Amino acid sequence: MSRAALPPLHAxxxxxxxxxxxxxxxVIRWALDDLPPLTFAALRFTFALLPAVFFLKxxxxxxxxxxxxxxxxxxxQFGLLYIAMTQWISPGxxxxxxxxxxxxxxxxxxxxxxxxxxxxxxxxxxxxxSGLVWLMAHxxxxxxxxxxxxxxxxxxxxAGGNTVARTAGPVNMLAYVVWSxxxxxxxxxxxxxxxxxWPAVSxxxxxxxxxxWACVLWQSVGNTIFGYASWAWLLARHPAATIAPLxxxxxxxxxxxxxxxxxxxxxxxxxxxxxxxxxxxxxxxxYPAWERxxxxxxxx
Numbered sequence: 410m411s412r413a414a415l416p417p418l419h420a421x422x423x424x425x426x427x428x429x430x431x432x433x434x435x436v437i438r439w440a441l442d443d444l445p446p447l448t449f450a451a452l453r454f455t456f457a458l459l460p461a462v463f464f465l466k467x468x469x470x471x472x473x474x475x476x477x478x479x480x481x482x483x484x485x486q487f488g489l490l491y492i493a494m495t496q497w498i499s500p501g502x503x504x505x506x507x508x509x510x511x512x513x514x515x516x517x518x519x520x521x522x523x524x525x526x527x528x529x530x531x532x533x534x535x536x537x538x539s540g541l542v543w544l545m546a547h548x549x550x551x552x553x554x555x556x557x558x559x560x561x562x563x564x565x566x567x568a569g570g571n572t573v574a575r576t577a578g579p580v581n582m583l584a585y586v587v588w589s590x591x592x593x594x595x596x597x598x599x600x601x602x603x604x605x606x607w608p609a610v611s612x613x614x615x616x617x618x619x620x621x622w623a624c625v626l627w628q629s630v631g632n633t634i635f636g637y638a639s640w641a642w643l644l645a646r647h648p649a650a651t652i653a654p655l656x657x658x659x660x661x662x663x664x665x666x667x668x669x670x671x672x673x674x675x676x677x678x679x680x681x682x683x684x685x686x687x688x689x690x691x692x693x694x695x696y697p698a699w700e701r702x703x704x705x706x707x708x709x
Contacts, residue, residue, distance in 0.1 A: 423640075441494060445609050448614075453633075455594045455629075465588070467584070485565065486507075498553065506541065508686065509537055509686070536685050581641075654695055664683060
């Protein structure tokens with residue numbers, strides 16, 4: 410591992426990744442104008458799988474592990490997220506709410522390890538939860554109770570996927586994501602045919618133009634291939650405590666891009682919710698590193 414301070418080029422790469430992940434919510438909204446949500450999700454994972462699977466060796470994990478991750482991320486995270494973003498929550502707010510996966514991930518890890526929750530984690534959770542309650546108190550066309558519930562469900566799927574991935578051990582994360590897409594695309598296609606129906610699927614494909622397919626490829630290549638590969642590359646060269654906090658910028662880019670590109674208003678109630686949720690996430694992410702630094706200073 411290198412020193413904690415990121416070299417300028419590495420910092421720019423990290424910034425590019427979080428910018429792609431944040432603005433990706435606007436890209437999702439654009440594609441949903443033509444494609445039904447489950448069809449869109451199925452196409453996303455199809456192009457994440459192909460042709461990359463022919464160039465990346467299968468990671469040394471069980472098929473069961475890959476299948477669990479693929480279903481949780483494909484159906485659980487993105488399936489629910491895309492459905493929510495059709496009409497029940499705005500892209501900017503979706504980019505904020507889905508970040509509560511961090512608390513679910515920590516909670517799952519604590520349950521598996523039998524650890525007790527700490528005081529700072531309770532405070533962080535209370536801050537983030539108060540932000541969600543604040544959003545519920547201001548339901549409108551931009552955020553509905555159903556939209557919040559679906560995105561919270563997506564966050565649970567994401568956290569479940571994170572937990573499964575951790576049990577895989579140190580693997581090539583890009584190859585892991587690509588091969589797990591083998592188990593994400595088929596159930597998404599099956600659900601699309603079951604709930605959206607062939608007429609809606611075929612009409613969506615017929616409506617899709619070059620811009621729509623560019624959005625699909627951006628999901629697969631930009632968000633998955635570039636994002637995961639670059640993030641894994643950075644984590645291999647720098648402490649996780651240096652890289653992980655940068656993910657807090659994802660909803661900042663998400664809300665900013667939604668405001669600029671979609672005209673989503675940044676109202677005071679929305680900014681208040683963002684401060685509360687991001688404050689809880691920041692406390693949960695940054696406090697352990699600050700605590701270790703303080704202990705090191707006291708010991709030295």
